[in-house]
Amino acid sequence: MTARSSLTVVLAAGEGTRMRSALPKVLHPVAGQSLLSHVLQAAPQGQGTSLAVVVGPDHAAVEAEAKRLRPDASTFVQRERLGTAHAVLAAREAIARGADDLLIAFGDTPLISAETFARMRAPLAKGAALAVLGFRAADPTGYGRLLIENGKLVAIREQADASAEERRITLCNAGVMAFDGRHALQILDKIGNANSKGEYYLVDAVTIVRDMGLEAVVIETGEDEVRGINTKAQLAEAEGVMQAKLRKAALDAGVTLVAPETVFLAADTKFGRDVTIEPFVVIGPGVTIDDGAVIHSFSHIVQSQIGKNAQIGPYARLRPGNSLGEGSKVGNFVEMKAATLEAGVKVNHLSYIGDAHVGAKANIGAGTITCNYDGFAKHKTTIGAGAFIGTNSSLVAPVKIGSGAYIGSGSVITKDVPDNAMAVERSPQTIREGGATRYRELKTGGKTQKSGE
Numbered sequence: 001m002t003a004r005s006s007l008t009v010v011l012a013a014g015e016g017t018r019m020r021s022a023l024p025k026v027l028h029p030v031a032g033q034s035l036l037s038h039v040l041q042a043a044p045q046g047q048g049t050s051l052a053v054v055v056g057p058d059h060a061a062v063e064a065e066a067k068r069l070r071p072d073a074s075t076f077v078q079r080e081r082l083g084t085a086h087a088v089l090a091a092r093e094a095i096a097r098g099a100d101d102l103l104i105a106f107g108d109t110p111l112i113s114a115e116t117f118a119r120m121r122a123p124l125a126k127g128a129a130l131a132v133l134g135f136r137a138a139d140p141t142g143y144g145r146l147l148i149e150n151g152k153l154v155a156i157r158e159q160a161d162a163s164a165e166e167r168r169i170t171l172c173n174a175g176v177m178a179f180d181g182r183h184a185l186q187i188l189d190k191i192g193n194a195n196s197k198g199e200y201y202l203v204d205a206v207t208i209v210r211d212m213g214l215e216a217v218v219i220e221t222g223e224d225e226v227r228g229i230n231t232k233a234q235l236a237e238a239e240g241v242m243q244a245k246l247r248k249a250a251l252d253a254g255v256t257l258v259a260p261e262t263v264f265l266a267a268d269t270k271f272g273r274d275v276t277i278e279p280f281v282v283i284g285p286g287v288t289i290d291d292g293a294v295i296h297s298f299s300h301i302v303q304s305q306i307g308k309n310a311q312i313g314p315y316a317r318l319r320p321g322n323s324l325g326e327g328s329k330v331g332n333f334v335e336m337k338a339a340t341l342e343a344g345v346k347v348n349h350l351s352y353i354g355d356a357h358v359g360a361k362a363n364i365g366a367g368t369i370t371c372n373y374d375g376f377a378k379h380k381t382t383i384g385a386g387a388f389i390g391t392n393s394s395l396v397a398p399v400k401i402g403s404g405a406y407i408g409s410g411s412v413i414t415k416d417v418p419d420n421a422m423a424v425e426r427s428p429q430t431i432r433e434g435g436a437t438r439y440r441e442l443k444t445g446g447k448t449q450k451s452g453e
């Protein structure tokens with residue numbers, strides 16, 4: 001057995017089986033992150049490893065996603081969609097660098113783990129030319145079937161080319177393959193397209209390996225780890241598997257989930273200690289929830305940082321870019337975007353706070369709106385510490401409310417308010433004594449008023 005140190009990883013992430021969508025397949029999200037990003041995070045990295053990602057033509061967004069997560073990745077464009085082997089060979093230059101091992105994976109199997117990738121290389125060290133990742137599918141429809149004879153892997157048959165008998169086989173190809181680097185390019189170059197779809201099928205590597213008198217072996221794993229996403233139904237199934245995992249991890253980490261099956265998390269959600277999440281909460285990407293915070297029911301949160309002991313919801317919507325200080329409160333029917341609340345701020349009811357900075361312990365009354373958009377550009381609202389914003393105020397940005405300032409209810413504030421000043425912007429109230437009685441008489445001609453309908 002020789003030490004095998006160098007590794008080339010090729011990730012086929014071009015346009016495979018269609019999802020009936022304008023979005024490239026591998027950019028569809030599971031748990032708030034693209035399919036591709038899940039695979040990239042599990043893929044081997046480190047010294048001696050080089051990563052090549054194959055993208056479809058006009059897929060700059062896929063390339064950008066690959067580079068975002070793995071700046072070390074080289075990217076290759078597969079100009080035509082001619083099958084998985086054709087996709088892999090788009091990275092010929094990377095394969096030809098002749099690493100000890102070549103690991104191939106697909107961008108549409110987001111649940112794969114780093115451990116499984118590592119496990120795939122072991123048979124190569126023992127002399128196999130090819131290791132194929134297999135799994136038992138509850139419903140094998142659509143997957144390539146592993147044909148085993150006398151305990152040995154002899155071929156993989158794609159659904160479209162399989163006989164009725166072969167279609168009953170439940171041992172399937174997960175799409176991950178590990179090649180001995182010495183033979184990899186030679187094997188891949190022998191793959192033809194003589195099948196019902198006229199595509200270059202990576203799975204044909206198995207027969208070629210056998211014909212060369214070399215060995216191909218199967219490494220098995222569980223179905224949940226290798227679900228391939230070809231349809232929206234499979235995307236939803238993968239989401240279910242991922243959510244179950246994330247909920248369990250959150251519970252194991254000490255988060256209180258009152259009804260875990262109703263809470264949706266993102267793969268990157270971060271929790272402090274003693275966080276409570278009530279039923280029916282959706283947490284999208286980029287959310288951190290610090291110690292002791294409580295997220296009440298029906299809240300929807302993305303890209304926000306929630307401070308210690310903060311209370312959110314019920315029915316709060318946090319759009320991207322919020323930072324909520326310690327002990328702050330964001331109550332029902334409050335929407336926030338790119339807003340910073342310092343410690344102890346209260347926005348308890350029916351408000352929109354966008355592009356704003358709110359100083360410590362300020363109180364934002366019900367129905368307060370930051371008018372941050374003039375139809376052309378966004379503007380900022382700054383509210384000083386301890387300020388009191390009366391109910392139903394409109395703060396027309398750009399505007400600054402000084403610390404300790406007081407805004408009378410119903411005001412439309414268009415000018416800056418100095419520290420500790422009081423600003424009231426309303427028309428004077430008029431009182432007409434007996435006016436209501438006179439109005440009723442006028443309307444009824446002195447008859448008894450009908451009750452409202």
Ligand code: UD1
Nearest residue numbers: 012013014016017082083084087106107108143144173228
């Ligand atoms: C493939 C396997 C099948 C396996 C299944 C596991 C082949 C021929 N079939 O089928 O045996 O059970 O995965 O999920 O290998 N891609 C490209 N360019 C192409 C074609 C595909 O980049 O020309 C990429 C896609 O982005 C996708 C991956 O390769 O991520 C797999 O392609 P897909 O069309 O999904 O193959 P399946 O039919 O799922």
Ligand code: MG
Nearest residue numbers: 108228229230
């Ligand atoms: Mg697939």
